[in-house]
Amino acid sequence: MKVTIEELEQSKDDLLEFDFEDTPEGIDFAEPAKAHFVVKRLGGGFINVKGYVDAKINAVCDNCLKNFVYEAHADVDETYAERTLYEEYKEETEIKDNFFAIDLNGAGEIDLTDLMYQSLILSVPNKLVCDINCIGDEEINKYIKTELQDPRLEVFKTIKTEKEN
């Protein structure tokens, strides 16, 4: 899904709303992700995209290694510069304090599917756990216990004992 600056120019109030489903490459979706984006021309050569993305992603629990479906939600608020801001190409430029704009570098369009992808990638935590109460896998726990019998890790046992007392 893409929106061109031309479409925006022809729209009422320089504003377009998008509700669409998509499956950007690089993410294993359990079902197509849903996006709601409001694309608005701000004037001065800037375009803002606000909205959210909801997705169900096939994941593996980092705790128990079971497959589960991770429900991702990403709030989106991104500003683009229609024209190149600097001679030297920079992907994202701070215009003034905490105001960043992504340089379209004269492309004339915004790739909303790519924005969907980037927003989801940023919203997914480093450690994915199937359930808040996941106690992990019995085999993995056994393995970790065995590892702690390694004399080099004796120091960790000491720490644990002190905590227990």
Ligand SMILES: [Zn+2]
């Ligand atoms: Zn788990």
